[in-house]
Amino acid sequence: MISIQNVNKWYGDFQVLTNCSTEVQKGEVVVVCGPSGSGKSTLIKCVNALEPFQQGDIVVDGTSIASPKTNLPRLRSRVGMVFQHFELFPHLTITENLTIAQIKVLGRSKDEATQKGLALLDRVGLAAHAHKHPGQLSGGQQQRVAIARALAMDPVVMLFDEPTSALDPEMVNEVLDVMVQLAQEGMTMMCVTHEMGFARKVADRVIFMDRGQIVEDCTKDTFFGDINGRSDRAQQFLAKILQH
Amino acid sequence: MNYNWNWGVFFQSTGIGSEIYLDWFVTGLGWTIAISLVGWLIALVLGSLLGVMRTVPNRLLATIATTYVEIFRNVPLLVQLFLWYFLVPDLLPEPLEMWFKQDLSPAASAYLSVVVCLGLFTAARVCEQVRTGIQALPKGQLNAGYALGFTLPQVYTTVLLPQAFRIIIPPLTSEFLNIFKNSSVASLIGLMELLAQTKQTAEFSANLFEAFTLATLIYFVLNMSLMMIMRWIEKRVAVPGLISVGGK
Ligand SMILES: Nc1ncnc2c1ncn2[C@@H]1O[C@H](COP(=O)(O)OP(=O)(O)OP(=O)(O)O)[C@@H](O)[C@H]1O
Numbered sequence: 001m002i003s004i005q006n007v008n009k010w011y012g013d014f015q016v017l018t019n020c021s022t023e024v025q026k027g028e029v030v031v032v033c034g035p036s037g038s039g040k041s042t043l044i045k046c047v048n049a050l051e052p053f054q055q056g057d058i059v060v061d062g063t064s065i066a067s068p069k070t071n072l073p074r075l076r077s078r079v080g081m082v083f084q085h086f087e088l089f090p091h092l093t094i095t096e097n098l099t100i101a102q103i104k105v106l107g108r109s110k111d112e113a114t115q116k117g118l119a120l121l122d123r124v125g126l127a128a129h130a131h132k133h134p135g136q137l138s139g140g141q142q143q144r145v146a147i148a149r150a151l152a153m154d155p156v157v158m159l160f161d162e163p164t165s166a167l168d169p170e171m172v173n174e175v176l177d178v179m180v181q182l183a184q185e186g187m188t189m190m191c192v193t194h195e196m197g198f199a200r201k202v203a204d205r206v207i208f209m210d211r212g213q214i215v216e217d218c219t220k221d222t223f224f225g226d227i228n229g230r231s232d233r234a235q236q237f238l239a240k241i242l243q244h
Numbered sequence: 245m246n247y248n249w250n251w252g253v254f255f256q257s258t259g260i261g262s263e264i265y266l267d268w269f270v271t272g273l274g275w276t277i278a279i280s281l282v283g284w285l286i287a288l289v290l291g292s293l294l295g296v297m298r299t300v301p302n303r304l305l306a307t308i309a310t311t312y313v314e315i316f317r318n319v320p321l322l323v324q325l326f327l328w329y330f331l332v333p334d335l336l337p338e339p340l341e342m343w344f345k346q347d348l349s350p351a352a353s354a355y356l357s358v359v360v361c362l363g364l365f366t367a368a369r370v371c372e373q374v375r376t377g378i379q380a381l382p383k384g385q386l387n388a389g390y391a392l393g394f395t396l397p398q399v400y401t402t403v404l405l406p407q408a409f410r411i412i413i414p415p416l417t418s419e420f421l422n423i424f425k426n427s428s429v430a431s432l433i434g435l436m437e438l439l440a441q442t443k444q445t446a447e448f449s450a451n452l453f454e455a456f457t458l459a460t461l462i463y464f465v466l467n468m469s470l471m472m473i474m475r476w477i478e479k480r481v482a483v484p485g486l487i488s489v490g491g492k
């Protein structure tokens with residue numbers, strides 16, 4: 001579903017991504033972790049072409065991002081993305097947030113889009129809030145709306161960039177629950193997160209990044225089960241976050 | 245001060261036709277509004293376009309808009325008006341020049357000059373407000389728009405501009421009021437807007453103080469009404485939780 005092939009990216013002289021390669025199969029859930037500044041967000045943003053890269057290629061569902069012929073808006077409309085800071089559109093109601101891209105990008109009718117949006121809103125447990133604006137919802141609720149908004153586009157894959165790290169602790173679970181359910185339904189997911197409980201529960205594979213490189217890329221069982229077999233850097237990282 | 249106030253002067257005949265002095269003020273106010281509203285329309289449309297140009301990922305467009313702003317903000321308004329009225333017509337192609345100088349009535353050619361002048365001058369200022377508004381938005385909004393499959397123009401029209409305009413209503417209001425105040429420069433090229441009518445009344449009737457008091461009052465009431473209209477618009481489009489620049 002996603003094939004990342006030898007991606008290199010620089011900001012000026014600074015190399016953010018170095019020879020990154022990995023595959024995400026259909027239905028697979030891959031968790032990406034690593035210390036701050038290791039390039040996780042950059043990598044995941046490359047997958048839907050929010051960040052350009054200078055070398056290598058990423059192929060999403062058969063479409064090459066590096067190819068100049070690729071219609072990037074079209075590609076992105078098939079890749080759902082959830083951000084750390086939700087990024088709902090504050091001037092639009094929840095219903096409009098859920099329907100605007102369906103209407104303007106996919107060309108669905110307003111009725112069809114609304115029906116779809118409200119069904120998804122119900123699924124994330126927020127049907128009662130359809131008429132409100134994002135500013136009237138809690139962080140956890142906004143993030144659940146953001147997930148519904150991405151799902152409304154019928155994406156072939158969902159990308160998450162630290163979806164719970166801007167949330168108050170008591171709201172983390174309501175968002176993780178939605179993500180777990182999504183994973184169990186077979187959605188292809190690539191999640192940057194430090195929620196190791198989530199990784200243990202639903203991840204198929206774990207990728208560990210450090211200084212722009214993919215240092216570990218193994219199954220969940222290997223990653224958590226055979227800690228001594230991991231690189232020093234991964235061990236240090238795990239020791240740090242598992243303490244909390 | 246030994247001055248004989250005569251507020252009745254506004255209802256006295258001007259000696260020209262059957263006009264009373266109040267008629268002059270009404271005509272003047274009409275011109276002032278006609279200059280300002282049309283000028284504002286130009287400023288808003290062009291300024292928004294320039295503001296967008298300054299923020300899009302395209303060097304050339306950004307440079308064009310920046311240059312525009314630098315020129316129109318740094319040349320004094322009066323100089324710009326004289327250029328538009330006295331110089332630019334001479335640079336036009338022959339038929340246009342003839343049309344401007346011979347076919348148009350003196351009032352029409354002055355009106356055209358001042359509207360273009362104020363519109364383009366104010367556009368530079370609107371541009372800066374629009375740019376500030378767009379740049380005040382979190383960068384994630386652009387990415388969120390892109391991530392849903394919007395094209396760049398769609399991101400601007402559906403995500404960025406509706407938010408940017410809401411947060412810049414207060415500074416835009418002061419630009420809107422400024423254009424009304426600046427419209428008085430038209431009197432310098434002979435257009436009989438409010439200030440010119442006031443001066444004329446003062447000269448004809450010798451009731452200088454009354455004339456200028458009335459003019460002050462009209463400008464004041466006009467500005468207060470405009471401010472109230474803008475406040476009302478601001479309230480109407482207000483959205484819970486949206487940031488605001490330039491204070492509440
Ligand atoms: N626009 C930019 N220009 C220059 N350097 C950048 C830019 N964006 C990110 N970087 C740098 O690239 C590196 C990787 O950033 P990235 O945001 O991908 O890290 P991350 O792994 O997501 O970290 P975090 O856990 O803090 O989110 C960092 O060192 C960051 O400072």
Ligand SMILES: [Mg+2]
Nearest residue numbers: 040041042162
């Ligand atoms: Mg990050």
